Structures are given as C-alpha cells and as structure tokens.
Amino acid sequence: MKKDISITINGEIYEQSVPIRLLLVDFIRDVAGLTGTHVGCTFEGVCGACTVQVDGEAVKSCLMLAVQADGHKITTIEGLAVNGKLHPLQKAFNDHHALQCGFCSAGILMNIAEFVRTNRKSSDDEIRNALIGNLCRCTGYAHIVDAIREVAGEPASIGAAHRRNQEPTR
Amino acid sequence: MYPAVIDSYDAPTSVQEALQAFAQRGNDCHFIAGGQSLMQAIKARVISPKSLIDLQHVAELNGIEYKQGAVRIGAMTRYRDIAADERLDGAFQALRDAASHVGDRQVRNRGTIGGSLCWNYIAACMPPTCIGIGASLDLVSKTGKRSLRAEEFLQGPLETARGDDEIVVAVTLPAPRQSCGSAYKKWGLVTDALPVAGVCAFIERGDDGRCELARLAVGGLATGPRRAKTGEKALIGVSATDASAISEAAETAAASTETQSDMWADAEYRKRLIATLARQVITSAFARATRGKHS
Numbered sequence: 001m002k003k004d005i006s007i008t009i010n011g012e013i014y015e016q017s018v019p020i021r022l023l024l025v026d027f028i029r030d031v032a033g034l035t036g037t038h039v040g041c042t043f044e045g046v047c048g049a050c051t052v053q054v055d056g057e058a059v060k061s062c063l064m065l066a067v068q069a070d071g072h073k074i075t076t077i078e079g080l081a082v083n084g085k086l087h088p089l090q091k092a093f094n095d096h097h098a099l100q101c102g103f104c105s106a107g108i109l110m111n112i113a114e115f116v117r118t119n120r121k122s123s124d125d126e127i128r129n130a131l132i133g134n135l136c137r138c139t140g141y142a143h144i145v146d147a148i149r150e151v152a153g154e155p156a157s158i159g160a161a162h163r164r165n166q167e168p169t170r
Numbered sequence: 171m172y173p174a175v176i177d178s179y180d181a182p183t184s185v186q187e188a189l190q191a192f193a194q195r196g197n198d199c200h201f202i203a204g205g206q207s208l209m210q211a212i213k214a215r216v217i218s219p220k221s222l223i224d225l226q227h228v229a230e231l232n233g234i235e236y237k238q239g240a241v242r243i244g245a246m247t248r249y250r251d252i253a254a255d256e257r258l259d260g261a262f263q264a265l266r267d268a269a270s271h272v273g274d275r276q277v278r279n280r281g282t283i284g285g286s287l288c289w290n291y292i293a294a295c296m297p298p299t300c301i302g303i304g305a306s307l308d309l310v311s312k313t314g315k316r317s318l319r320a321e322e323f324l325q326g327p328l329e330t331a332r333g334d335d336e337i338v339v340a341v342t343l344p345a346p347r348q349s350c351g352s353a354y355k356k357w358g359l360v361t362d363a364l365p366v367a368g369v370c371a372f373i374e375r376g377d378d379g380r381c382e383l384a385r386l387a388v389g390g391l392a393t394g395p396r397r398a399k400t401g402e403k404a405l406i407g408v409s410a411t412d413a414s415a416i417s418e419a420a421e422t423a424a425a426s427t428e429t430q431s432d433m434w435a436d437a438e439y440r441k442r443l444i445a446t447l448a449r450q451v452i453t454s455a456f457a458r459a460t461r462g463k464h465s
Contacts, residue, residue: 001175001176001177003179019175019176020176020177020178020179020222021172021174021175021176023172023173023213042171044210045209045210045277048276051276057279058275058276058279059279059280060276060277062209062213063205063206063209063280064205064209064280065173065176065179065205065209065222067179067181067224068181068202068205068224068226070181111275111276114275115275129362132273132274132275132361133273133274133276133277134274
C-alpha cells in the first residue's frame with residue numbers, strides 16, 4: 001500500500017513513505033508543499049497546468065505516480081529562478097503580460113523552459129506547436145507566444161529583445 | 171480523479187525480473203510503460219490494478235537498433251526518440267510522421283511505442299502505422315517467446331493478442347527489399363488531437379519506378395486498425411506521377427473500409443477523410459521511396 005521513496009525537488013531531497021496511488025502532482029503540492037504546480041483538468045492530462053520537469057524533461061505530473069519518480073530529479077516552477085534571478089522566460093512573460101490569471105503559467109513555463117533549451121531558433125508555428133499540451137483558459141496565447149518568441153525566436157528578434165532590455169529606462 | 175488503492179509497485183531492471191514480479195503478484199497486475207494512456211484509465215477507474223510493474227528501468231527495452239537495414243525498436247522507446255531518428259526516413263518514415271504528432275511535447279516525452287500498441291486505443295496512431303509499415307512484435311513470457319505481425323497482434327479497440335503475463339519487448343521491421351517509402355497522416359478536430367481517422371501507406375517501387383507492393387492501414391475505426399486491401403491492389407503497377415490512379419486507389423480504400431458514425435464524424439464523412447488522407451500518404455510514400463535507383 002505504501003512505499004518509501006526519495007525524490008529530489010529543486011535540489012532538495014524528500015524522503016517519505018507514500019501511498020502507491022499518490023499522484024506525483026499531489027506529492028509535489030501536499031507532501032513537499034510546493035503549490036506553484038497547479039491541477040487543472042484533474043485527470044485527462046489535457047490541460048498541462050501540472051507540467052514539471054523530470055530529469056530536465058517536461059511531463060505532466062498528474063499522469064505519473066509519485067513512486068514512479070523515485071530516484072528522479074524534479075524541477076518545479078519554484079526552482080526555475082536561480083538565486084533569485086528570474087529565468088529569461090519568466091522575465092519575458094512579465095514584460096509581455098503573458099500571465100493574465102496565472103493559472104496555466106507554471107505549466108507553460110516548465111514545458112517551454114525545456115523547449116527553449118533544445119530549440120534555439122523557433123518559428124511562431126513551432127512555438128505554437130510546443131504549446132499544444134498547455135491550455136490557457138484566458139485564451140491569451142498571443143501574449144504567451146510573444147513572450148516565448150523573445151527567448152526562443154529567430155536570432156534577429158532575440159537580438160532586438162536583448163537590445164531593448166539593455167537600454168536604460170527613461 | 172484519483173486511482174483506487176494499489177497494493178504493490180515494482181520497478182524491475184530486466185525483463186526476467188519483470189516476468190518474475192508478475193508471477194509473484196498474480197491477479198490484477200498490470201505492466202506500466204510511459205503511462206500516458208494507462209494512468210488516465212487508472213485514474214478514471216476504468217481499470218483498478220492491485221499491482222503495477224513499472225518497466226521504465228528496463229534498459230534492454232529502450233532504444234532503436236539498425237542491423238543490415240532491419241530495425242529493432244525497443245518497446246519502451248519514447249515518441250520523442252522515434253520522432254527525432256532520421257535513420258527511419260524513407261521506408262519507415264511513417265513512424266516519425268506519427269510519433270512527432272502524438273498528443274503534445276509532454277506526452278511524447280513519456281509515451282512509448284510499446285505502450286501504445288498494447289493499449290490499442292481506437293484513435294491511437296501507432297497501431298495503423300505499425301500495420302502499414304509491416305512491423306512485427308516480439309513478445310516474451312515465462313513460458314517462451316513469440317513474434318506476431320502487428321495486424322495479428324492488434325485486434326478491436328483496447329484488444330490485443332497479448333497474454334496478461336506477456337511483455338512486448340520490441341517492434342521489429344524487416345530490411346526493405348528495394349526502394350520503399352512510407353507516410354502517415356491523421357485528421358482530428360484540433361491540431362495533433364486524437365484522430366478521427368488516420369492512414370498509413372507503405373509503397374515499394376520496382377526498377378521501373380512503378381508500385382510493386384503496397385500496404386494501406388486505417389485507424390480510428392470501431393473494428394480496430396485495418397488494412398484496406400482492395401486499395402492496396404489498386405496501387406500495383408501505378409507510377410508516382412499517375413495522380414488519377416492514386417486518387418482512384420485512395421477512393422477504393424475508403425469505399426472498402428467499414429466506418430462507423432460517432433460524435434466526431436458520421437460514417438460517410440469518415441470515408442471522405444480516409445480517401446483524402448490515403449491520397450496524401452500514398453503520394454508522400456511514393457516520393458520517399460527513392461533509395462537506390464530512384465534517388
């Protein structure tokens with residue numbers, strides 16, 4: 001019924017005896033107390049709000065049992081900023097008003113943080129394709145795509161964004 | 171939604187260990203691969219396994235091997251790895267077409283070819299694709315090994331020839347004889363959705379460039395994935411540039427396929443989808459069958 005597991009979340013080791021049926025998302029939220037990872041659709045695995053990274057790869061934590069994550073390294077939204085410095089995507093989301101209600105943001109950021117790591121140059125089509133597994137009920141996809149483009153877009157637009165960020169505020 | 175109580179969980183590191191664990195756990199025991207379908211069913215309590223045997227750490231089930239043109243895809247190989255493997259291009263490119271559009275990035279990061287075939291969901295892409303490209307499945311149990319052609323293994327939706335105590339260890343593809351190409355395409359209500367219909371075509375071209383062997387497989391059917399053999403026959407002797415003969419074969423394939431009406435498409439509309447998709451994948455498969463003399 002229960003099993004002893006050890007999961008590293010954002011660099012911190014959690015050793016617990018958990019029911020086998022406990023979902024990874026519930027381990028993250030209820031055992032580790034990291035509530036930045038959200039639960040949206042609750043079971044079909046269609047909304048992507050619970051997306052976290054397992055060993056650096058984006059997965060839906062509602063479609064995994066906590067026991068399956070035994071020995072793995074998890075990164076959640078709480079671990080995306082390093083030493084208080086926002087991930088470039090987080091900053092871009094802020095700059096482009098891509099959060100809106102914020103419910104889907106954590107899942108999108110954890111999915112796309114992996115996407116931008118492996119896809120430096122991406123067209124808008126590729127960016128939208130990468131977002132298929134994440135639903136935004138505010139339907140604010142235009143702002144979300146704008147923000148992602150700033151980090152994962154063609155080199156020209158990255159350059160422009162970078163220059164914009166370098167300019168002193170007037 | 172929350173799973174019912176699960177009594178035991180094993181994470182073996184070899185096929186032998188996995189088979190032993192199954193023998194010990196007995197009834198209501200399930201193997202779990204990537205879990206992208208199975209976890210939905212467990213959470214919805216469509217199934218309530220008492221024991222789970224997780225195959226994620228069985229290294230021998232993972233990876234794609236090439237030997238003199240033949241391909242062996244470990245059952246636990248994920249969609250993301252199939253989608254990225256350019257060595258499949260040409261004869262087995264349909265696998266990449268299918269794998270690169272299953273679900274979404276997150277699903278492709280965990281979902282596996284073996285898991286999809288064992289679940290055989292009505293709208294899954296791997297079943298018709300594997301039938302189309304002429305794949306076989308290697309199965310292992312405590313009592314022995316056997317190999318089944320995909321079309322023998324895959325039965326009605328959610329049904330396969332696998333015994334409860336059998337593990338699918340690999341999907342194997344015979345070395346293509348000459349110029350072969352394949353393609354898969356699906357149509358769903360939104361981009362990359364579970365398809366209403368999906369069609370896979372495999373074309374082998376002779377020295378004169380004409381089709382010598384064809385396989386067409388259709389998914390999204392209440393009967394389970396099926397070959398459209400009258401459509402295949404209509405392709406024999408057809409050349410890549412003969413658009414009207416290709417269209418005719420596609421129409422024949424659709425006309426001879428038994429389709430159902432459901433909330434996504436009525437039977438007649440499904441036939442239109444199959445005809446259109448078949449024309450497109452046959453055309454792509456011809457174009458991809460350029461290895462050797464036609465390159």
